[in-house]
């Protein structure tokens with residue numbers, strides 16, 4: 450099992466120096482982002498980096514280290530002569546471009562227009578998009594709430610159903626935006642929802658799928674974090690929960706699910722770290738609400754397929770994360786289905802997704818959603834999908850808006866394959 454202890458220490462040190470504690474908007478203007486090839490020298494490279502003001506961007510640091518270097522340290526970093534690719538010449542400039550949100554338009558039929566997928570949007574508009582979409586298809590959808598976030602926002606979802614009526618079929622269940630900065634996930638989940646609803650009436654393949662499954666799609670399971678990325682810090686990951694006695698804000702919701710939460714090595718116990726697991730499994734209001742909702746699905750018609758949408762890296766990850774030796778009973782079937790999905794995704798634009806067990810293919814985690822969904826909630830398939838970009842991209846969490854549609858289309862093609870074969 451790979452542990453991320455060294456990486457976590459690095460993240461902690463780097464954040465301590467790079468991120469001011471003030472509640473002002475953090476500027477990444479002039480930050481240059483690099484992907485460093487590690488060649489098995491991760492620890493040595495991290496030790497050099499600890500002397501510079503850098504913001505770490507990835508956790509799978511034994512393969513490569515992605516960082517944004519503060520303007521004053523770019524020259525010193527380049528003098529280190531690591532083997533690098535540039536991810537952002539100027540991260541702040543790319544964030545500024547990304548924040549140009551196109552106006553929200555609806556069609557004559559009162560359905561949101563496809564132009565929605567040409568840009569990112571403000572959180573309030575996402576909420577409106579889903580309520581408008583649902584209002585346009587009242588026979589097949591409704592908005593639901595699973596509870597409230599630590600700052601009191603609704604955690605909303607959209608429920609889709611087909612000819613069997615509401616709640617009559619096994620669940621296909623999606624979570625988006627658990628990590629606040631992974632903006633592409635909300636957009637892709639929106640596109641999948643949009644296609645399911647708008648094509649139900651005129652596409653047999655989609656009608657068959659929606660007649661067979663109830664879909665429960667929660668596009669923003671971490672609304673506070675998402676809003677914070679739009680108001681204060683584009684690179685925020687965790688929720689926004691404060692804790693007495695802790696000077697740092699936020700818990701990594703993907704380390705807080707109470708299954709094997711107590712196992713050491715796959716999360717941090719330091720509230721200032723990016724992978725802080727919380728003081729107890731399920732002690733974040735968001736995960737509490739999601740657990741209660743998930744239980745209703747398990748106790749209802751059961752969960753056929755769960756996908757937790759993340760970015761970035763191009764991965765389709767199957768359980769388990771907490772221990773590389775622990776396999777789901779249907780491990781071989783999950784792997785072959787994931788490989789089939791990867792092949793189908795590549796057919797649209799040649800995008801290659803790596804498939805494998807989460808622990809081995811990426812790194813070990815404890816308290817992640819898919820372990821809980823597999824073991825406690827009894828989902829037949831519970832996966833993490835890490836969306837664009839992949840390893841050769843000149844960007845990371847700040848994915849150009851021009852990639853929203855291609856990202857969405859390749860996943861839509863993949864989802865159709867999954868629904869026909871799961």
Ligand code: 0X9
Pocket residue numbers: 508628631703759760761766769770771807808811812813814817833835
């Ligand atoms: O670390 C995570 O929570 C996920 N990656 S991300 O870069 N989006 O933060 C991966 C979770 C998948 N589980 C394991 N790798 N065990």
Ligand code: ZN
Pocket residue numbers: 627628631758759760
């Ligand atoms: Zn993530």
